[in-house]
Amino acid sequence: MESAKVIAICNQKGGVGKTATSVCLGVTLANQGKKVLLVDFDPQGNLTKGFGYRDKTAYPYSIKDVLLNEVFKKKIDWHNYILNTSENVDIIPSNIDLSKIDLQLASAMSRENLLKRFLVEPKKNYDYIIIDGNPSLNLFTINTLTAAGSVIIPVQAEPYATDGLVDLLYSINQIREELNPNLEIDGIVLTMTDARTNLSKHIVSEIRDLYGDSINVFKTIIPRSVKAAESVLAEQSPIKYAPQSEASKAYANLTKEVLERNGEGITKARPKLIK
Numbered sequence: 001m002e003s004a005k006v007i008a009i010c011n012q013k014g015g016v017g018k019t020a021t022s023v024c025l026g027v028t029l030a031n032q033g034k035k036v037l038l039v040d041f042d043p044q045g046n047l048t049k050g051f052g053y054r055d056k057t058a059y060p061y062s063i064k065d066v067l068l069n070e071v072f073k074k075k076i077d078w079h080n081y082i083l084n085t086s087e088n089v090d091i092i093p094s095n096i097d098l099s100k101i102d103l104q105l106a107s108a109m110s111r112e113n114l115l116k117r118f119l120v121e122p123k124k125n126y127d128y129i130i131i132d133g134n135p136s137l138n139l140f141t142i143n144t145l146t147a148a149g150s151v152i153i154p155v156q157a158e159p160y161a162t163d164g165l166v167d168l169l170y171s172i173n174q175i176r177e178e179l180n181p182n183l184e185i186d187g188i189v190l191t192m193t194d195a196r197t198n199l200s201k202h203i204v205s206e207i208r209d210l211y212g213d214s215i216n217v218f219k220t221i222i223p224r225s226v227k228a229a230e231s232v233l234a235e236q237s238p239i240k241y242a243p244q245s246e247a248s249k250a251y252a253n254l255t256k257e258v259l260e261r262n263g264e265g266i267t268k269a270r271p272k273l274i275k
Contacts (some may be wrong), residue, residue: 004126005262006119007186008148010133010141013164016156017191019046020228021239021247022132024251025152025258027239030088032255034127035083039063039221040094041115041144047132049083052235054084056095063094064101067101067143070114071105078121087240092127100176105139112139112179114145137171145175150184152258157193157203157221162210169215186261187216189254194226220254223247 007076009022009083010043022038040047041063045056061081069076074184082090105212119129131148134140145151151172176183189213193200209215228238239248 002131003031004119004123005150006123006129006131007258008131008144008151008152010144010151010168011154011164012135012137012141012168014135015154017154017222018042019050019132020133020247021152021154021189021191021222021251022047022130022253023050023237024239025246025255026089026128026130027087028239028251029128029130029258031119031239035125036089037122037126037129038089039093039115039131040091040128041131041134041140042094043096043099043251044234045093045095045098048083048095049190050092050232050235050237051083051091052085053083053091053093056093056097057124057157059093064073064098066118067105067114068101070118071108071111072138073166078118091155106165112142112146119147124199137167142179145172145183146179148180148183150186151197151204152186154191154222155188155190155207157190157200159199159203161203161207164244185215186258187218189218189220189222191222193221196222218254218257220257221252222250 009018011018012187018041024037026036038047044246056062066081081092082091083093122129131144133144153165153168155165160265172183172185188207190204190207193204206220223246225238225245227245228247231238231241234241238245239251242248
């Protein structure tokens with residue numbers, strides 16, 4: 001197996017569909033027969049909870065332990081950090097404990113490279129590693145972008161959608177210059193749109209006009225979906241919970257675009273396992 005493609009899903013604004021994009025892209029890639037690891041790098045742990053791991057005492061390690069064990073050079077087999085799901089994706093979980101280790105990381109040597117160092121072995125065992133980034137521009141985000149080969153930026157089709165986007169793009173350029181010269185932007189994906197409103201149409205048009213000449217803006221537009229919110233309560237991905245919803249179909253199209261950017265094509269969906 002070749003080294004995994006590592007994709008960061010980043011936007012420092014919360015509530016833009018970052019976790020839904022991470023989950024849906026990961027599950028849809030898995031349904032295409034890809035071996036996928038999802039890394040939850042958000043202290044809220046919504047990706048982790050969405051797969052049913054709500055109690056942090058139910059698993060021995062989280063992304064917090066990944067970072068601290070790298071700092072203190074405590075060697076633990078990387079498989080021990082992995083949680084399996086019923087949707088053919090593996091996850092490295094996160095919870096609120098992640099927010100408590102800022103000071104411990106601040107003085108660490110090569111603190112920007114902690115996640116990158118850890119992923120050396122997992123990258124040999126997966127086709128895609130998708131990192132659900134932290135909703136702020138901090139050391140966790142720097143680690144995410146330093147470890148990634150590319151970044152997808154979800155932008156919500158709401159007023160002030162571009163607020164902070166300039167800062168994020170500046171940070172990406174800084175990471176390129178100082179830490180990760182090979183970091184690419186796969187594109188901006190517009191999320192939570194409502195085709196019935198002029199506002200959504202305006203925001204979509206504005207993003208394409210502002211950035212379309214310099215950054216790929218995915219053709220696929222992700223609609224707002226009640227089913228996506230319901231899926232969290234069902235402890236399933238939106239893809240499994242409502243496979244025929246417009247949002248699930250849109251994420252399937254987004255996955256097709258991502259695969260095409262990586263020189264791959266869509267295959268027939270992998271048959272579901274009978275349990």
